[in-house]
Every structure is written in structure tokens, then in C-alpha cells.
Amino acid sequence: MTVHDALFACLGLISAASAICAVTTRQIVHAALWLTVCLATLSGCYLVLGAELVALVQLLVYVGAVVVLVLFAVMLTRAPIGRSGDHDAPIMTRMAALVIAAATGGLLFSAFVSAFGTRRARIDSGTTTDLAQNLFGRFAWPFEVVSLVLLAALVGALAMIGSRRSGGGR
Structure with a gap:
């Protein structure tokens, strides 16, 4: 076991533990902060694997x-910071989600084991130039359309919040 393996395992465990905490916490702000830890350690995993560009984009x-x-939306909607009965799920729903x-x-694990077994998979990684050509060439328009849809959703959310505060909504 090399230092890279140990570092990857440590970052992976922190990422998995923080993901579980993000999903199981009953406080919205804490969930967002645990999500931050999860995504940052996942970026560290990419860095250990040698994918610096993917880590930076992450x-x-x-x-x-x-x-x-997410934090901006929580602040705009004035969601309760502490525990809230609105966000609690019954125990049967939690058990069903766990199952x-x-x-x-288990299905993903068995699929990976049956596909790869104990042999090592060789990854043919492309260069940053290949990624840039695909992103700014072939996928430029879909990327721009997605950004416009997200912008429209944000403007719509702000408009709904503004009308609700001024007395126009509910």
C-alpha cells in the first residue's frame, strides 16, 4: 500500500462519512455544510488520482x-435554521430509503465486481486539449442552454420570493 492509496482511502472515508451526515442530519444548514465537506474531499480524491483539472472543476x-x-436559497426562503417538524420523515420512510x-x-458493487473482478482496469485518459475541444466545440451550445435555464430558474425564484414578500402571493 502506497502513500497515494492511504491518502485516497482516507479522503474516500471522509467523503462517504460526510455524505451520510449530509443525508441524515435534520438541519438544512448543517446538511449544506456536510455537503461542502463531501464535495471538497471528493475533489481531493480526484487530485490524488492525478486528475487535476477535474479536481479544480469540482x-x-x-x-x-x-x-x-443552496445556502443562498436557504437564506432567501427563510428556512428554519434548527430542527423542523416539516423536514422530518416517518421511521418507515427512513427504513425504506435505507433498504x-x-x-x-449492492447492485453497483456486484456489477463492478462482475465487470472487472480483481484485474486492474487501464484508463486511457485524454488530454486537456481534447476536453477543451469537446467542451468549447461540440458541447458549447448545450452548455449555454443549460446556463440560460439555470439563470431563468434563479430569476423566477427571486420573482416568486419578491411577490410573496410584497403581499402578492399566498
């Missing part, structure tokens, strides 16, 4: 933008 897009957007999650994890 930090910039997910940690820097998505989590900030489904365990079944999905």
Missing part, C-alpha cells in the same frame, strides 16, 4: 457555486 463548480446557491440505498449499493 471545487469551482460544486463547492464554489452549487453549495453557495433502497443498500440494494442500489
Whole structure:
């Protein structure tokens, strides 16, 4: 076991534990903060694997933008910071979610074991130039359309909140 293996295992365990905490916590702000830890350690996993560009994009897009957007939405909607009965699920729903999650994890594990077994898979990674040509060439328009849809959703959410505060809604 090399230092890279140990570091990857440590970051993976922290990422998995923080993901479980993000899903199981009953406080919305804590869930967003645990999500931040999960995504940041996942970026560290990418860095250990030698995918520096993917690690940087993970930090910039997910940690820097998505989590900030989630926290921004929590603040705009004035969601309760502490525990809330509105966000609690019955025990049977939690157990059903646990069974489904365990079944999905077992299915993925068995699929990977049957596909790869104990042999090592060789990954033919492309270069940053290949990624840039695909992103700014072939996928430029879909990327722009997605950004416009997200912008429209944000403007719509702000409009709904503004009309609700001024007395126009509910």
C-alpha cells in the first residue's frame, strides 16, 4: 500500500462519512455544510488520482457555486435554521430509503465486481486539449442552454420570493 492509496482511502472515508451526515442530519444548514465537506474531499480524491483539472472543476463548480446557491436559497426562503417538524420523515420512510440505498449499493458493487473482478482496469485518459475541444466545440451550445435555464430558474425564484414578500402571493 502506497502513500497515494492511504491518502485516497482516507479522503474516500471522509467523503462517504460526510455524505451520510449530509443525508441524515435534520438541519438544512448543517446538511449544506456536510455537503461542502463531501464535495471538497471528493475533489481531493480526484487530485490524488492525478486528475487535476477535474479536481479544480469540482471545487469551482460544486463547492464554489452549487453549495453557495443552496445556502443562498436557504437564506432567501427563510428556512428554519434548527430542527423542523416539516423536514422530518416517518421511521418507515427512513427504513425504506435505507433498504433502497443498500440494494442500489449492492447492485453497483456486484456489477463492478462482475465487470472487472480483481484485474486492474487501464484508463486511457485524454488530454486537456481534447476536453477543451469537446467542451468549447461540440458541447458549447448545450452548455449555454443549460446556463440560460439555470439563470431563468434563479430569476423566477427571486420573482416568486419578491411577490410573496410584497403581499402578492399566498
